[in-house]
Amino acid sequence: MDDEKTWINQAQNGSDEAFTRLVETYQTPVYNLCYRMLGEPEAAEDAAQETFFKSYRNLGKYDPTRSFATWLLSIAAHHCIDRLRRQRYTTFSMDDEENTFELPDIHAPDPENELTRREQQAQMQTMLRSLDATDRAAVVLRYWNDCSEVEIAQTLSLTVPAVKSRLHRARRALAKLWEENGIKTNVERRPHESPAF
């Protein structure tokens, strides 16, 4: 954390090396957000690069009292939402999943279930497409970036009740699709996550 503050300070004073370290640190969360939002690896790469480029240009406007991650994800989320609104529609492809590289998880499920898990991931990605751009961003920030409702509100420039409402609506919509598609669950809870019941 102290390293991060030092890098931000150095980057604000014109150090490209310090900014490169910030890019290295945040490339995966930013890329993941863009990928889950846009659904295509090429578009996600482009959006993630654009996010870092925008943050580089506007680093002087960054308020050090705020979380850098939230600020960065906010740029990425707004960029993706704008892009989706411009496109009006997105084209998702199941094959795209194969062109990406998932981070190895030390708690990975049984290799025998890997194929089923990948299929579910692809289905989940397809289901995300049905959500409104802002709802999708809220879901991605909540589940993939582990953001709290307050952080999501800051990132998406919404109120906390609005975030709650959007998350509830999105989860209901996803559950409806899940039920309609008759997807059988084969998921494993990550050890650090406590069950709701």
Next chain:
Amino acid sequence: MNHRPFEEWLLENQPLTPEQKQELRDHLKICTNCTALTEVDLALKSTRLVAPVAGFTDRFQLRLAAERKHHRTLLLWGLSLLGLIVILAVGVVIFELYTTWGNSPVQIFVTGMSWLVTMVSSIRTYGSIGLVLLKVTARIIPMSLWLTAAAGCFLLVFLWAASLWKLSYATSVRRLV
């Protein structure tokens, strides 16, 4: 059994008492909506982060260098244009001085002033001509035609701006892909 509290428990991810947990388990056996909600929640929690293809930082640095080069090129063009304008202006002044070379300072001043007066009066004359033409044509051409022409101009400007925006967006996407 009332469905509402169970859905709220699931959506809010509230901590539940052992009794509530048992009630929820019983409810899930009969409610497909709440089961789907639970399964989606688990599926979302089990998904992993997707990382970019290796070399993301290198590609960012390349892009940054390309943007800087583009910015430098634009700056160079701007400065060149400004330099050209300055050279032309200086050239005009030198030419005027050369043609009046050897004359007295009063004559140079008079020549300069007459040149300035000619310029100002020309601009005013052209302005007056334009106004007269506008008044004449305004009387000849009906209002409906003016409105149509204005709407047409507005549409053309809008199309021009939209195509420029599309072109710049497509170019930026192509450049990055």
